[in-house]
Amino acid sequence: MRILIINIALLPALLCQARGPVLTSQYDCFGCVHPISTASPDLEPFLRHAIEYFNNDTRSSHLFALKEVKRAEKQMVIGWNYKVTYSIEQTNCSKENFLFLTPDCKFLLNGDIGECVDRAYMDPNRIITSFSQKCDLYPGEDFIPLPTLICRGCPKEIPIDSPELEEPLNHSIAKLNAENNGTFFFKIDTVKRATTQVIAGRKYSIEFLARESTCSKESGKELTEDCEINLLGEILDCNADVIVVPWEDKIYPTVNCQSLGKV
Template sequence: FIVLALCCSFFSSRATPLPFEFSDCDDPDVFKAVDAALKKYNGDRATGNQFALYMVMEAKKTAGPDAQFHVKYQIRETTCAAEENKLWQDCDYKVSADAKTGECTAQVHMNNAEKTSNVSQDCKIFPDMPKITLTQATCLGCFHPISSDSSVVSEILKQAIQKFNKHSAEPALFKLVEIKEAKRQTVAGWNYAIKYEIEETNCSKDQFQDLTPECKTTSRG
């Protein structure tokens, strides 16, 4: 009677997942993975507008011919309707104030031999920015336009030109030609800012102490 003892060893084999490594967001392979993920997202939309890539924020991939990608990317709503079946690259962004935005996290497995991809992703879409209504309020302490025909402006310019004629080194008197702008600021009192143009007249300082109706502007300006 012979007893045979057989010792069998069983080896359990489990494939160790390849580690992800950070990749350049400008890597063409990363773009292919994001393109596949975004096309799937747009293809699953039955209504509304398509979304286009706005920015790749993070990219990781495994080594090997059939790489797996982990990508985070931002998308923005376009003017192309979902049912148009256009490529997102051919669509224009909607105006920023009216456009929805989104952020997607995707796992993409690329099979280069069969030129296929398997995508698992989650996208969060944010509504368009609320429209802001602008209202204009009076700025206290700011200069505000006033009429250039007011008697106050006329009196200020009369005194300013008299002072200029008295203290300038010019041989002839100058007179007002045009008031270009007049502003007033309210503080403890009033401050005035006036832009005006003067021209030389035919009245010399030797003969005239101040402007008279006889003083006319000359062609010399």
């Protein structure tokens, strides 16, 4: 395995209000971080830049081409921040004979394979002015594609708007508010990623952003849908593990959060 790491600081991320625990449709607010379709045309200049950057910076004898876009996130700032996870694969086009990819470049049968996570800032003129790339490379003969693996207990990605997440999210935010010493309740703002795993029960691992609400714990009331998010309140970046054991009628949530400060 070969690892290429290039780090360039991106613009500071801002976060903003959104309604409901799981958001996937429209994000028009300034600073919102949200998933976008892996087939979005917005990704075309990003991916073109990323592949060219990789091919120009690596010592591989052959050019690599995009294989699959796996996940993508977008954030509106003064311009746009992107974070994209994708796979690449070695082609039959050698750098000696090809300066860049052409339609004649085809994937090699046992070519090397890479997994990349890239971040970029695109200014209002849609020009990429900041970029970072981290790629793991695997020799083709040693790489086993994930879909061919048989692993009954391995974590599996689930849609962030899945109804299956409603109960784990409710327990996650209840656990967060019980352990947080702040005066106000927190609400889940955006779910970023979620997996499910069969263990002794079912385990949900969820990444989400939580924001301080206008509802005070001192009021004696519980957190409800009527509690509005405080636009000037604290923001938390959280990771939750929720284990559900149906036959015992028990749920075991754990939540770890890091403060992102206040907007």
